[in-house]
Structure formats: structure tokens, C-alpha cells
Amino acid sequence: MSLERKDDHDHGGWMKSRELSPVERGYLTVLIWLDKRLRLVDYLEILEDLYYKANLQMPKSHTEQYNLDNKFWYWYPLYALGSFSTIAYVVAAISGALLGFYYSPSTAAAGAEGSATVAYASIDFIMTELNFGFLLRSLHRWSAQVMVAAVFLHMLRVYFTGAYKEPRELNWILGIVLISLTMVFGYSGYILTWDQLAFWAGQIGVEMSLSIPLAGEWVAQLLFGGFSLSQSTLQRFYILHVFFLPFITTTLIAIHIGIVWMQGIAEPH
């Protein structure tokens, strides 16, 4: 095998020999440049393969083949609940990122006169002074609520259509992890406002973790940064809410939907 380029690998010459529009030429140049370095072609093949398997080579479905009771598909809208959870998650992520520009997780006293903290005051600022701030917070709140509701209902849909059975057990368990993460997301966000309800809900959280057998004190210190609520509690929940949870949840949702892609939607029989 000589290292000299063979003619049929002369992509530049091949491009010149064709009549290409500027767009096509630009596209090909970038593609070839990247492909020489990253061997994109291998990955494109995988994607193409996935696409054809998923979209064009589907076998006839059970319902089609056996002319099954098509009344089942009256329930079809419920199959959108998973997508609905994803959409709500994306809306919450965008509005949350914008809120993050203005929120600061600090329990220092905001002013000399009152007992409000900087965290509380920054939310107050968002709601009363920031243009569209109230709408932003409202949107974040509602998309979070809607996501939780959609995830619960999605789980019920999966349960009552028996969609968790072989081969989808793993996705069910992944779903349990996801619904738990969703609720921890909600809980950690609830703490961030640092108003009375948030503070005392946090207090209950500390007590709950303390009553976990054996690992209780350790868990309380890890999550709440101590046995009573303080600056470190707020800071930890902030980092949990805007750093760890988004990364973990986004990855798991991608895997969850990837598995659905590979296995297909469970059909009624």
C-alpha cells in the first residue's frame, strides 16, 4: 500500500470536474476538510443506518398486520406526554438560564432595615423591576409544574398500556430515576426563593435526611451543608439546581429517548 494519493482519492479534482453551485462547493469543502481529520463518514453511515431502520424499513405494525381494534389509538394523544415533558423541560431550561442572570444565592442581609436576604431580594427585583421579569419567573414556575405533571401522567400511560414489559424494563427504571430527578429539581428550585415556605420546607428536608438510618448525618451534611439551614445550604442547592441536575437530567433524557428510538414505541396487541 503506497502512501501516494491515488487518483480516485483526489477529492479536489473531483470537485473541480463537477459543476457545483457556490453553496454546494462551500459545503463540500467544509465536509471534506472535516472528514479528512475526523473521518466523519463512519459516523454519517451510522446515522444513515439509524434513519433508515427507524423511518423507512419499519415492518408492518401489529395493529396494521392483524387489523387490530383500532379504537386503541383513541388513546394516542397520551403517547405525546413524554414529548410534552421534554418540551416543558426545554422551556424551563431556557427561562431558568435567563433567571440565572439576575438571581444570586446569598443569605446575607439585603438591607439594614429588613430581615430579607439577598436571594429573596433578587427575586423581588426580578418580579417588580426587571422588564418581563415577572413573566420570566412565572414561565419558569409553570413550565416546571407542567413538566412534573406531564412526567407523572407519562408514567401512568406507560403503566396502563403495559409498555414497561420486556424489552423495556431498563427504560422503566431509567424513568424512575428521571421522575425522582424531576422532583429533586423542583424541590431544589423551591428552596432557592428563600421565603418562609422555602426555608421551612428545607428544614423538613434536613430532618428527613437526618432520619435516614445509618447514613443520615452524612447525607444531611452533603446536601444541606450542615444540620441547620445556612448560606451553605442555599449555595449547595443552587449548584445542584443549575449545574449537577441539568447535566445529569439532560443526559438521562437523551438516553431514555435514544432507547425509545432503538426499541420503538410499544404497540398494543
Place this chain on the structure above:
Amino acid sequence: MAPSDETDEEVRADGTGIVPPDDETPTWGERKARSQGLSRLTYEYFERSRREDQDLRMESSYVERDVLGFPTWPHEMIRNLAITSFFVGMMIFLAATLPPHIGAPANPSQTPAVILPDWYLYWSFGLLKLGPLNPDLAILGGQKLMADRTYGVLANLVVVGFIAIVPFLNKGSARRPVEQPFWAAVGVFGVVFSITIAALSVKNLVPMDPHLLFDLTFLLPPVAGFIAYAVLRTMREGYMFELNRRYYRLRPPK
């Protein structure tokens, strides 16, 4: 491959030269076949699984629908866009009409009368209030085996753990609730219980005698489950006849 014009090129012996594959060079398939231990097992299994796929494809009477599906663009994309805009619009509408509230600032020295998490955690909060069900043992002199709070936390773990192992408890090919009235009834029990236990967690806000509420919390779910079971059992006869005729006779369940 043209070996003739390469013979006079100097062959480097320092290990950096690229050695051309000849007839003796094993292919990747052969290399894998020659491997040992776990990688050998992996290879053997993959080969089997590939053959199984192939066989199933050969004997399948499924119709390969080559281009019969809806095109992704524009059909699927426009549908998805429409659904997404509708959902996002709904959220914006909710956000605009029902803006959230923020309470008084945190005050560690003043416990509010009502402490609540968000609604979706009520069920978990309710499970923390199962103190009255925490068994006390006569041997311990009426002492409880564990603190009420520990009991509540464990109750949470048990509930979530049970839901997680459902796929390993209920197997088989049945999918519709009518095919398995029992498991559908378990589901209805669970849904109703999650609602009643949530109501229990906010018992100070429910205009009802707390004892009655506590009893109803554990009474309503089995009743609802039982009704669901009865209804589905009744429906099953007619339904399964159709289903058997259409489906199971053609594709008997394993």
C-alpha cells in the same frame, strides 16, 4: 493493491513503517475469531445474535415498507412544530394568567402555621405522616421499633422501590388493562392512594375530621382498585374473544 511497484521501496525496520497487508494478514473478522476469553465470548455471542436476526428476518412475513412512511419533512416536522407551539403557548398562557406568589422572607425564628412542599411532593410528605401505622412491639414495652420519621423515609423507599420492580413482577405479552384486570387494579389502587395520601399530608387544610381522613386514605384505594377489577373482569369476556380471534390465534403468546 499493486505489490510490484513497491518492492524497491526501502522497508523500514524501526517499527514505524506501514506494513502492507498480504494474504497472510488476518482480516478483522479472523482476528476477532482468534481472540480468547471474554472478547472471544463476546464475538461468539454477537455472531449468534446476528445470525438470529438474519433468520428471523428471512422467515418473517412482515412487509418491508420501503418508502411508505410519512416523510420527515414536511409532514412530521410541521406536525411536531404545531404540537410544540401549542404546548409552549399553553405554558406562556398559564404563566401570564396565573403568576406565582412569593411569601414573606425566611425567618428562622418563626415557624409558619402551615409548611408545605410543592404539590407533587405531597404524596411523599404524606408518607412521612404514617406514624400511627408504625408498629409498636409488646416486647419492647410498647416502644416503637424505629422513630416515626425513619419509618416515613423507609415508606418512601418502599413505594419507589416497588414501582421500580414492576416490570420484573408482571411479565408476559399482555398489554391492555382488560387482559390483566389484576395489574390494572393495582395501578388504580396506586393512583388513588397517591391522591389520598397527598390529601392526608395537607390534613390541616382539608375540611374533614382528621381521623376520618386517615381512615379514608387507606380505605378508598382498595375500594377503587376493587371496582376497577370488577369492571375489567366483566369487560374481559367479550373483549378477549375478539382479541383472541384477531391476534393471539395468529401469534400465540410465548
